[in-house]
Amino acid sequence: MELLCPVCGLPLCKEERLWRCVKNHSFDIARQGYVNLLTVDKKHAKHPGDTKEQVAARKSFLDGGFYAPIAETVRELITPLSPKAVLDAGCGEGYYLTKLQEALPEAAFAGIDISKDAVRFAAVRNKNALWLTGTAASLPFPDKSFDCVLSMFALTVEQEFARVLKDDGYYLRVTAGEDHLMGLKQIIYPEILRKEKELHPQFHGFRLEQTKTINFTFTLESNKQVQDLLSMTPHFWRISKEGAERLHQTDTLTDTAQVVFDLYQKE
Ligand SMILES: C[S@@+](CC[C@H](N)C(=O)[O-])C[C@H]1O[C@@H](n2cnc3c(N)ncnc32)[C@H](O)[C@@H]1O
Numbered sequence: 001m002e003l004l005c006p007v008c009g010l011p012l013c014k015e016e017r018l019w020r021c022v023k024n025h026s027f028d029i030a031r032q033g034y035v036n037l038l039t040v041d042k043k044h045a046k047h048p049g050d051t052k053e054q055v056a057a058r059k060s061f062l063d064g065g066f067y068a069p070i071a072e073t074v075r076e077l078i079t080p081l082s083p084k085a086v087l088d089a090g091c092g093e094g095y096y097l098t099k100l101q102e103a104l105p106e107a108a109f110a111g112i113d114i115s116k117d118a119v120r121f122a123a124v125r126n127k128n129a130l131w132l133t134g135t136a137a138s139l140p141f142p143d144k145s146f147d148c149v150l151s152m153f154a155l156t157v158e159q160e161f162a163r164v165l166k167d168d169g170y171y172l173r174v175t176a177g178e179d180h181l182m183g184l185k186q187i188i189y190p191e192i193l194r195k196e197k198e199l200h201p202q203f204h205g206f207r208l209e210q211t212k213t214i215n216f217t218f219t220l221e222s223n224k225q226v227q228d229l230l231s232m233t234p235h236f237w238r239i240s241k242e243g244a245e246r247l248h249q250t251d252t253l254t255d256t257a258q259v260v261f262d263l264y265q266k267e
């Protein structure tokens with residue numbers, strides 16, 4: 001897979017322990033195997049993206065298999081497309097990319113996330129993908145590098161995604177549905193305000209090809225699992241003191257996930 005220098009945009013060449021461009025900008029390969037391509041000017045915080053604690057909670061929850069139906073649906077939608085190269089933008093700690101790779105062992109996989117902690121976990125999880133710290137707003141790949149880009153509960157940067165996709169390539173956007181995790185919401189909010197969500201948005205340069213919504217129920221059997229789930233959601237940032245206290249008393253939770261899969265094709 002080809003990488004571009006985030007400083008000057010020229011190709012990077014892989015050496016033993018680093019990637020370097022002809023202008024001598026170089027990027028170390030970390031002990032765990034990932035490469036940090038996030039330059040200081042693109043960082044909006046010292047440690048942007050999810051924190052180490054959030055990443056650890058997400059890993060623990062996903063490894064519990066509670067969201068396996070999501071990974072299974074990604075596999076169902078992507079495998080028939082037989083991609084040769086796949087990018088996961090906002091890959092987190094690499095669970096979904098790794099699951100998809102099991103079904104497509106011949107394809108090349110890359111994951112990028114702005115959180116160094118997330119990418120470090122991903123690189124430990126899976127040695128057979130290219131893991132990068134960087135921003136999806138400026139992807140370090142040449143035009144038309146991928147057959148498929150995924151964004152799982154992460155951002156869409158339509159122009160960049162269209163640029164790195166080959167002609168007719170696919171973009172799979174996975175988001176929470178309106179009725180996602182109502183059980184958790186009922187515990188943490190006295191009153192649930194339903195926000196109108198834009199379903200199946202249009203993206204410039206893409207045509208919506210297919211959409212699928214899944215609902216599935218799962219049961220958490222410890223407060224740790226409940227807290228891990230909270231850390232994965234935007235409610236983690238919004239929860240009130242009272243809500244946090246109620247959740248603290250919650251040792252079991254049966255909840256329903258609602259997840260929307262929108263598959264777009266590049267026009
Ligand atoms: C809700 S998490 C989802 C993680 C993973 N896709 C999953 O579903 O397990 C969103 C991720 O987007 C990452 N992120 C936020 N801004 C980003 C950016 N500009 N470029 C790349 N990743 C970003 C965060 O660090 C976080 O890991």
Ligand SMILES: [Zn+2]
Pocket residue numbers: 005006007008009010021022023024025
């Ligand atoms: Zn350079």
